[in-house]
Amino acid sequence: MRESRLWALHLICGAGLLVLLSLHMGVMHYASILALLGWVREPVLSFSSVAERGRGAAGAVTYVLLLGFALYHGLYGLRGILGEIWSTPKAVRFINAGVVIFGLAVLVYGVTVAAQAARL
Amino acid sequence: MATQVKVPTQEAVPPRLSMRLGLRGWVYAGRYPAERYLYILHRLSGLGLILYLPLHVWVTGRRLQGPEVWQQTMAVLSRPVFVAGEMLILAAFVFHAFNGFRLLFGHLGCALGKPAHPVYPYPVALHRQRSMTVALMVLASAFLAFGVWNLLTK
Ligand code: HEM
Numbered sequence: 001m002r003e004s005r006l007w008a009l010h011l012i013c014g015a016g017l018l019v020l021l022s023l024h025m026g027v028m029h030y031a032s033i034l035a036l037l038g039w040v041r042e043p044v045l046s047f048s049s050v051a052e053r054g055r056g057a058a059g060a061v062t063y064v065l066l067l068g069f070a071l072y073h074g075l076y077g078l079r080g081i082l083g084e085i086w087s088t089p090k091a092v093r094f095i096n097a098g099v100v101i102f103g104l105a106v107l108v109y110g111v112t113v114a115a116q117a118a119r120l
Numbered sequence: 121m122a123t124q125v126k127v128p129t130q131e132a133v134p135p136r137l138s139m140r141l142g143l144r145g146w147v148y149a150g151r152y153p154a155e156r157y158l159y160i161l162h163r164l165s166g167l168g169l170i171l172y173l174p175l176h177v178w179v180t181g182r183r184l185q186g187p188e189v190w191q192q193t194m195a196v197l198s199r200p201v202f203v204a205g206e207m208l209i210l211a212a213f214v215f216h217a218f219n220g221f222r223l224l225f226g227h228l229g230c231a232l233g234k235p236a237h238p239v240y241p242y243p244v245a246l247h248r249q250r251s252m253t254v255a256l257m258v259l260a261s262a263f264l265a266f267g268v269w270n271l272l273t274k
Contacts, residue, residue, distance in 0.1 A: 011227060014220055025213055029267045043274075045194055047187040054183075067177065074170030081163065085143070106174050113181040120183070 006076065013073035020066045027053075054117035063117075067110040075099040155246050155253065162219050165212035172209055203271065210267045218260035222253060 027040050034040040041049060053059055082095045141149050146160055182193050196202070225231055226249065233248040 011224060015224060018217060018221060018224075021213070022217060025210070029210055029270055032270055047183065047190045050180075050183050050190065070169075070173055074166065074173060077166050078170050081167065102174075106177055109181070110177050113177070113184060116184050 010073055010076040013069040013076075016065070016069040017073055020062065020069060024066060051117070051120040054114065055120060056118055060114040060118040063114045064111055067114075068107060071103045071107055075103045153246060158219050158222075158253070158257075161215060162223070165216040165219075168208065168212040169216060172212075207268055207271060210271065211264055214260050214264045214267065218256045218263075222249070222256050225252075 026034060027044060031040050031042055031044045035042050041052075043049065054063060076099075079095055079099045083092055086092075086095065146163070179193060179197070183190050197206075226245075231249050231252055232245040233243060236243045
C-alpha cells in the first residue's frame with residue numbers, strides 16, 4: 001500500500017482511539033464521575049464488573065476494535081520512529097517485518113482472549 | 121573589488137546544527153518553539169503507550185483463569201510501584217489524546233487561519249493556533265489532576 005494511505009490509516013485509527021480509548025479510560029479512571037451519572041457500576045475492577053463488560057458479542061467486538069486501532073496506530077508510529085534512527089534499506093525491511101509480525105501476534109492473542117471472555 | 125562570500129560546506133557546519141542531528145536533535149537544535157516540545161512529549165508518550173499495550177493485553181487476559189487469579193493479579197497491581205506506573209500511563213494517555221486532537225485538527229486544515237501573502241512579519245499557523253493549544257493543555261492538566269486524585273482515593 002502507498003505510504004500516504006498507511007499514514008491516513010494511522011490518523012483514522014487515532015480518531016477511532018480518541019473515541020474508544022477515551023471511553024475505556026473514562027470507565028477505568030474517571031469512574032467516580034460516571035458512577036454519579038449511573039453509567040458504570042463500581043468497583044470497576046472487581047471480577048464481576050470486568051466479566052460483565054467483556055460479555056457478549058458487543059463487548060468482544062468493542063475490545064477487538066480498540067486493540068486493532070491501538071496496535072495499528074501505535075506500531076505505525078513506532079515504525080516511523082525506528083525508521084528515523086535506522087534508515088538503511090535492510091533496517092527498514094527488518095523494522096517493517098518486525099512490527100507486522102509483532103502486531104499480528106498480539107492481535108491474535110487479544111482476539112482469542114476477547115472471544116473466550118465473551119462467554120465468561 | 122568584489123567581496124567573496126563564503127558558503128559553508130556541510131562539514132563546516134557545527135555538528136549540532138547539521139542536517140542529521142540524531143537523537144540529540146529531538147531535544148535541541150536551536151530555537152525550538154513550544155509546539156516542538158509538545159512533539160517530543162507526543163513521541164515519548166506514544167512510545168510509552170505502545171510499549172505498555174502488549175503488557176496490558178497479557179495482564180487483562182488473566183481474567184480467563186477465574187476470579188481467584190484475577191484478585192491475586194489486582195493485589196499485585198495495587199503495590200505502590202505499579203500505581204506509580206499506572207499514573208505515568210494515565211499522564212501519557214491524557215497528554216497524547218489532547219495533543220493528538222490538536223494534531224488531527226491541524227492535519228484536517230482546521231484552526232490554521234486563511235492563507236495570506238507572505239508579508240513581514242510572516243503569518244505563522246502555529247501562532248494562530250496558540251490559544252487553542254494553551255486551552256487544550258490546561259484541559260489536559262485538569263483531567264490528569266482529577267485522574268490522579270481518583271487513582272489515589274480509590
Ligand atoms: C487517545 C487517542 C489518540 C490520539 C488522538 C492519537 C493521535 C496521534 C496523532 C495525531 C499522531 C501524529 C500523527 C502524525 O502527525 O503523523 C500520533 C502519533 C503517535 N501515536 Fe497516537 N494517538 C492516540 C493514542 C495512541 C495510543 C493508544 C498509542 C499506543 C498504543 C499511540 C502511539 C503513537 C505513536 C507511537 C505515535 C508516533 C509518534 C511520533 O512519530 O513521534 N497513540 N498519535
